[in-house]
Amino acid sequence: MRKQEFASAKRDFEHAGDRLKREKERVATLAEEFSHRQGELESIQEMRMYADFFARKREDIKQQKERLDQLGTIMNDRRDFLLAAAKDKKVLESLKEQKAKEFKRMMDHKEQAFLDEISIQKKGNKP
Numbered sequence: 001m002r003k004q005e006f007a008s009a010k011r012d013f014e015h016a017g018d019r020l021k022r023e024k025e026r027v028a029t030l031a032e033e034f035s036h037r038q039g040e041l042e043s044i045q046e047m048r049m050y051a052d053f054f055a056r057k058r059e060d061i062k063q064q065k066e067r068l069d070q071l072g073t074i075m076n077d078r079r080d081f082l083l084a085a086a087k088d089k090k091v092l093e094s095l096k097e098q099k100a101k102e103f104k105r106m107m108d109h110k111e112q113a114f115l116d117e118i119s120i121q122k123k124g125n126k127p
Contacts, residue, residue: 002078002085009075016071020064027057 034050 003083006034006082007079009078013075016068020068023061023064041043
């Protein structure tokens with residue numbers, strides 16, 4: 001379960017990183033287009049549209065960076081939970097192994113005691 005939570009958080013983080021990258025690329029492409037068309041723009045309205053778009057995209061990028069930071073924190077927390085769960089699992093497996101060995105030793109001891117008792121009884125029954 002912890003593996004799935006970590007994988008989900010990692011996937012969300014990677015998707016957010018990809019989205020941020022695409023947003024930056026889109027702004028860069030439009031900035032280049034704007035610089036080429038700057039002399040060709042016919043009205044202040046067109047320039048204002050570009051300016052508004054850039055302002056909106058800067059805000060989107062800022063929000064996406066914040067989201068990426070949040071997802072990074074979540075991913076790191078989930079990684080820590082996963083590591084703790086892995087350690088707990090290892091401890092439990094070790095305890096289980098020890099209990100199994102202890103049970104086997106106890107059963108071996110009982111079997112040996114049983115065989116010794118049978119041997120004693122056979123020796124006691126010989127004339």
